[in-house]
Amino acid sequence: MEVPILRQGQYLIASIQSALTDADLSHLREALIAQVGRSRCRGVIVDVTALDVMDSFAVRTLRDIAHMARLRGAETVIVGIQPDVAFAMVQLGLTLKGVATVLDLEEGLAFLTRRTEERLVETKPRRPSGRG
Amino acid sequence: MDTKKSMSVSTRTSDPQALSESSAGLLRELVAHLRQNRTQLREEWARRITRAELLTAMTEEEIFAEATAVYDNYVEALETGTFEALQAYSRRLSERIIPRGVETDEVVGIVLLLRDVLARSLFTKYQDNVEKLNRILDSYEPAANRIANTVAVGFVEERERIIRQQQEAIRELSTPVLQVRERLLILPIIGVIDPQRARQLTEQLLRAIRANRAKVVVIDVTGVAAMDSGVANHLVQTVEASRLLGATVIVTGLSPEIAQTLVTIGVDLSEMATVGDLQGGIEEAERLLADRAAPTTQVREIAPESTR
Numbered sequence: 357m358e359v360p361i362l363r364q365g366q367y368l369i370a371s372i373q374s375a376l377t378d379a380d381l382s383h384l385r386e387a388l389i390a391q392v393g394r395s396r397c398r399g400v401i402v403d404v405t406a407l408d409v410m411d412s413f414a415v416r417t418l419r420d421i422a423h424m425a426r427l428r429g430a431e432t433v434i435v436g437i438q439p440d441v442a443f444a445m446v447q448l449g450l451t452l453k454g455v456a457t458v459l460d461l462e463e464g465l466a467f468l469t470r471r472t473e474e475r476l477v478e479t480k481p482r483r484p485s486g487r488g
Numbered sequence: 489m490d491t492k493k494s495m496s497v498s499t500r501t502s503d504p505q506a507l508s509e510s511s512a513g514l515l516r517e518l519v520a521h522l523r524q525n526r527t528q529l530r531e532e533w534a535r536r537i538t539r540a541e542l543l544t545a546m547t548e549e550e551i552f553a554e555a556t557a558v559y560d561n562y563v564e565a566l567e568t569g570t571f572e573a574l575q576a577y578s579r580r581l582s583e584r585i586i587p588r589g590v591e592t593d594e595v596v597g598i599v600l601l602l603r604d605v606l607a608r609s610l611f612t613k614y615q616d617n618v619e620k621l622n623r624i625l626d627s628y629e630p631a632a633n634r635i636a637n638t639v640a641v642g643f644v645e646e647r648e649r650i651i652r653q654q655q656e657a658i659r660e661l662s663t664p665v666l667q668v669r670e671r672l673l674i675l676p677i678i679g680v681i682d683p684q685r686a687r688q689l690t691e692q693l694l695r696a697i698r699a700n701r702a703k704v705v706v707i708d709v710t711g712v713a714a715m716d717s718g719v720a721n722h723l724v725q726t727v728e729a730s731r732l733l734g735a736t737v738i739v740t741g742l743s744p745e746i747a748q749t750l751v752t753i754g755v756d757l758s759e760m761a762t763v764g765d766l767q768g769g770i771e772e773a774e775r776l777l778a779d780r781a782a783p784t785t786q787v788r789e790i791a792p793e794s795t796r
Binding site for chain 2: 434435437438439440441442443445446447451452457458459460463467470
């Protein structure tokens with residue numbers, strides 16, 4: 357099953373609608389990483405609300421997406437992990453270390469907005485001093 | 489007694505068809521007898537219940553009313569050989585009388601009393617015909633025992649159901665997830681944490697995080713006297729799982745003893761944010777919540793400047 361990748365402003369949103377095979381996951385990873393560069397995105401949101409199971413391959417793929425997207429200049433955030441899924445994941449030791457996770461799509465957008473603006477804040481103060 | 493038993497066994501083996509027919513006939517006769525003497529036997533039974541000081545929590549009228557209902561159900565179960573109606577009745581009866589403090593021995597006691605009363609009346613009726621009395625008892629006893637069993641088991645099952653319900657309620661009470669302000673939850677843990685409780689605690693917290701859209705959770709363990717590596721690992725898992733739902737966890741109130749134990753047994757809590765007491769934890773949480781909101785407002789102030 358193909359995962360639709362939507363563009364929303366500076367962000368890409370991949371909303372997983374049903375259980376994915378390993379091949380689907382790999383395909384999603386490639387498609388996302390390719391599109392991050394093509395559309396000059398600052399953020400990627402992967403919505404997993406519909407998933408009620410997450411295996412080690414899925415978790416690894418999500419982590420890979422986050423790390424690869426960062427290399428291509430975009431922040432990744434995973435949204436909508438179900439409580440039961442979260443519980444099962446920690447019991448299996450799949451904790452998505454180093455990857456941002458938030459409650460839902462709305463929070464994800466807020467998170468990315470904050471992140472990109474933080475970058476602007478970091479870079480902005482230098483400009484006046486550069487001029488002066 | 490032995491000879492009687494062997495006699496009945498021998499007739500059963502010699503002609504089971506005839507015996508089952510006659511035992512059905514005997515049961516009919518028995519039921520007719522019990523119906524006929526309903527008033528008198530019922531009164532006798534109620535009298536013996538009062539004399540044995542059973543069901544002291546109930547008034548005499550109540551005892552008599554229940555006795556009537558039990559008696560009728562009893563006779564019906566004897567007649568039809570089906571126990572569903574009696575089962576349903578005993579369940580309803582248990583529901584009524586358990587809250588009033590009726591004990592198991594009382595329920596078993598009254599059913600056995602009824603069995604005695606009925607057996608006694610059978611003895612009186614057939615005292616001149618011992619052979620027939622024996623055959624009547626042969627068909628009466630198994631049914632009566634099964635009835636006594638059904639009622640007692642029904643009572644105990646109802647009790648167990650109530651106990652399970654209460655355990656569930658206590659467990660729910662023992663893990664209150666409180667919302668202090670928007671996006672901030674507090675989970676005070678009191679008492680012993682066993683694996684089952686730890687699991688339930690985590691599940692409830694995760695659900696509450698989702699329901700309240702919490703950003704920060706303060707878990708206060710001031711009320712936890714001791715912690716072993718298992719519990720500590722559960723705590724770490726809770727923190728990790730909460731993070732997957734986008735909430736930061738702050739653990740507060742680790743007692744000096746627990747701190748020493750955890751370091752001694754080498755549990756790695758470096759991933760966990762810990763603050764000394766609950767007050768400090770809430771302050772830290774509010775700081776985190778303010779931080780999250782702050783950059784946006786900062787940028788909004790800066791943005792017009794840059795466009796100028």
